[in-house]
Amino acid sequence: MRRLPFDYAARNLGRSPLRLSISVVGSVLVVVLAISAYAFVRGMDRSLVGSGSPNNVILLGAGSEESIERSEISTSVASQVQATIPGLKSQAGQAYVSPEVHAALAVSIEKDAEPIGQAVFRGVTPAAFSVHPQVRMIEGRTPQTGADELLVGQLASARLGLSGDRLAVGQQLWIDDRPFTIVGRFAAPNTVMNAEVWVPLTSIQTLTRREGISCVVLTLGDAEFADVDLFVKSRVDLELAAIMETEYYDQLSAFYQPVKMMVWITALLIGAGGLLGGLNTMYAAFASRIREVGTLQSLGYSRRAIVISFLQESLLAAATGAVLGSLISLALLDGISIRFSMGAFGLLVDAPTIGFGIAIGLLLGVIGSIPPALRCLRLPIAEALKAN
Amino acid sequence: MAMIECRQLSKTYRKGASIIKPLDSLDLDVEQGSFLALMGPSGSGKTTLLNLIAGIDQPTSGSLTIAGQNIAALSRSKLASWRAKHVGYVFQLYNLVPVLTAYENVELPMLLHPLSRKQRHERVGTALSLVGLADRHDHYPRQLSGGQEQRVAIARAIVTDPQIIVADEPTGDLDKPSAHAVMSLLVRLNQELGKTLIMVTHDAATAEHAGLTLHLDKGQLVEQSVTAAFSGETATTHADEGGDA
Ligand SMILES: Nc1ncnc2c1ncn2[C@@H]1O[C@H](COP(=O)(O)OP(=O)(O)OP(=O)(O)O)[C@@H](O)[C@H]1O
Numbered sequence: 001m002r003r004l005p006f007d008y009a010a011r012n013l014g015r016s017p018l019r020l021s022i023s024v025v026g027s028v029l030v031v032v033l034a035i036s037a038y039a040f041v042r043g044m045d046r047s048l049v050g051s052g053s054p055n056n057v058i059l060l061g062a063g064s065e066e067s068i069e070r071s072e073i074s075t076s077v078a079s080q081v082q083a084t085i086p087g088l089k090s091q092a093g094q095a096y097v098s099p100e101v102h103a104a105l106a107v108s109i110e111k112d113a114e115p116i117g118q119a120v121f122r123g124v125t126p127a128a129f130s131v132h133p134q135v136r137m138i139e140g141r142t143p144q145t146g147a148d149e150l151l152v153g154q155l156a157s158a159r160l161g162l163s164g165d166r167l168a169v170g171q172q173l174w175i176d177d178r179p180f181t182i183v184g185r186f187a188a189p190n191t192v193m194n195a196e197v198w199v200p201l202t203s204i205q206t207l208t209r210r211e212g213i214s215c216v217v218l219t220l221g222d223a224e225f226a227d228v229d230l231f232v233k234s235r236v237d238l239e240l241a242a243i244m245e246t247e248y249y250d251q252l253s254a255f256y257q258p259v260k261m262m263v264w265i266t267a268l269l270i271g272a273g274g275l276l277g278g279l280n281t282m283y284a285a286f287a288s289r290i291r292e293v294g295t296l297q298s299l300g301y302s303r304r305a306i307v308i309s310f311l312q313e314s315l316l317a318a319a320t321g322a323v324l325g326s327l328i329s330l331a332l333l334d335g336i337s338i339r340f341s342m343g344a345f346g347l348l349v350d351a352p353t354i355g356f357g358i359a360i361g362l363l364l365g366v367i368g369s370i371p372p373a374l375r376c377l378r379l380p381i382a383e384a385l386k387a388n
Numbered sequence: 389m390a391m392i393e394c395r396q397l398s399k400t401y402r403k404g405a406s407i408i409k410p411l412d413s414l415d416l417d418v419e420q421g422s423f424l425a426l427m428g429p430s431g432s433g434k435t436t437l438l439n440l441i442a443g444i445d446q447p448t449s450g451s452l453t454i455a456g457q458n459i460a461a462l463s464r465s466k467l468a469s470w471r472a473k474h475v476g477y478v479f480q481l482y483n484l485v486p487v488l489t490a491y492e493n494v495e496l497p498m499l500l501h502p503l504s505r506k507q508r509h510e511r512v513g514t515a516l517s518l519v520g521l522a523d524r525h526d527h528y529p530r531q532l533s534g535g536q537e538q539r540v541a542i543a544r545a546i547v548t549d550p551q552i553i554v555a556d557e558p559t560g561d562l563d564k565p566s567a568h569a570v571m572s573l574l575v576r577l578n579q580e581l582g583k584t585l586i587m588v589t590h591d592a593a594t595a596e597h598a599g600l601t602l603h604l605d606k607g608q609l610v611e612q613s614v615t616a617a618f619s620g621e622t623a624t625t626h627a628d629e630g631g632d633a
């Protein structure tokens with residue numbers, strides 16, 4: 001089959017500047033939309049999946065396997081685990097066993113002021129930095145045991161809707177009318193911890209008037225999950241459950257499935273609206289060329305050659321829109337943080353996301369042009385030649 | 389054997405209960421190298437017949453043999469490549485592609501043939517010179533007059549060197565001088581290049597250029613007249629034998 005020259009397709013785009021702009025802008029919108037949706041879902045997934053380390057096991061209260069925040073276990077579990085389970089990872093005599101309190105607490109920025117929102121707090125001991133290697137100090141120092149001092153994650157300000165300056169080292173936050181001083185900042189990219197506020201374990205216990213802890217996170221060395229599980233089963237009195245950290249966050253990710261579905265459905269509906277609009281302009285554009293299409297066929301061009309040319313034309317507009325949409329997405333979306341109950345996460349605008357957006361844009365170019373092209377070719381040549 | 393042989397050629401359209409027969413059991417032979425004019429009242433089936441001969445429409449019944457091939461039996465895609473090789477079509481409204489230059493319009497049918505860019509360039513140049521528009525290669529249709537557009541369209545129809553040229557009221561939209569230029573061009577194609585030419589016209593004076601004029605009415609041939617200037621019959625009709633009442 002012989003093709004029509006590419007120039008024909010390219011110049012056809014210039015026939016109506018208005019239609020060209022509608023096609024390109026439509027494609028830009030759809031691509032930005034697709035990239036946003038995908039960046040959201042991937043950003044959320046990444047923060048949850050990245051939060052778990054493959055060698056970590058969480059010990060929490062039996063029956064609270066879905067939510068660490070609801071779990072309550074004895075503070076002594078940490079030392080018992082350390083004493084009983086052999087083969088846990090350790091360094092310089094310090095075992096990788098981290099007792100933690102997880103709690104969402106209301107935060108005020110001034111004394112006696114209304115809270116501005118809730119942040120996810122994690123009460124920790126120095127062992128937390130061992131079992132969570134994703135956490136890296138970027139400024140200041142770690143809090144002193146027992147002191148009313150705080151460490152803030154990179155996205156904590158986003159979670160609280162505050163400017164980054166407000167959570168700079170040296171600033172104070174009020175929790176339950178007690179002032180806490182920010183002494184350091186940490187980064188834990190692509191994990192839920194990135195939006196958390198870390199406090200010394202004993203401080204948060206005092207603050208929340210609790211004796212126990214939420215969980216113990218430990219890192220397996222030579223030991224295996226079965227060893228930890230055996231401990232849990234042999235110490236029924238402690239009422240513990242053991243779960244791999246990765247599995248815990250996978251569950252959490254599944255829990256947010258409906259949110260992700262909503263995002264997709266919204267994107268799909270808007271995209272479908274865009275597609276219908278695009279189809280409309282294409283129908284109009286191709287319908288005005290019925291006689292020309294009849295002429296091309298009378299010269300000997302096949303219907304397929306004409307469909308391909310129209311497809312090229314549409315794809316050219318869609319690709320222009322896709323490139324523009326990708327650049328706009330990179331400029332506008334990258335680095336944007338989204339708050340959600342687990343904290344906050346950053347939109348993930350990377351090569352796969354952009355690739356996805358471009359693919360959707362091009363797909364739209366195809367879907368948007370084939371039906372109008374076929375419709376334009378529906379008439380027998382003799383009738384097409386009489387059009388207009 | 390005649391170049392074009394129509395036997396019991398019919399075209400029927402059915403719309404609900406009513407049946408329209410633009411062509412009714414038509415028999416016609418057209419010899420190679422002849423120049424045939426088709427006349428007749430509006431709706432008599434002239435365009436329909438022309439379209440069948442040009443292979444852009446297919447008969448409901450009957451056979452249509454062109455250069456020994458029954459094109460009524462060809463599939464749609466075979467017919468498309470047949471058109472590219474055997475016919476050039478000249479339309480009343482020129483039908484040039486507005487986004488292509490005169491050069492590119494003429495080149496368009498040649499892209500369907502296995503020719504090098506250089507070969508194409510030569511032939512497009514020759515065709516545009518033949519129609520007197522060698523200096524208009526880069527002009528777009530909107531930059532040309534109607535007469536010039538029609539001459540570009542003629543160049544497009546002949547550039548692939550088809551044996552048959554069909555023209556549907558080629559001067560119907562032109563003023564006298566332009567019409568005259570177009571007609572003398574068509575006559576040259578017939579006389580100098582030996583193209584078999586079939587032209588529909590409403591104008592008796594225009595039909596004078598043809599060697600033979602056939603009159604159609606209600607899808608049937610009713611009359612033929614040989615132009616005095618031409619000697620010998622180049623087309624014969626079998627209308628009298630085949631007439632079923
Ligand atoms: N697609 C179609 N469906 C139904 N009827 C048709 C169709 N195409 C043509 N006809 C009918 O066939 C008849 C012949 O049409 P045709 O175009 O061949 O006439 P014509 O001789 O070229 O007329 P004109 O001089 O006005 O161009 C007309 O009555 C027309 O209405």
Ligand SMILES: [Mg+2]
Binds near residue numbers: 434435
């Ligand atoms: Mg007609």
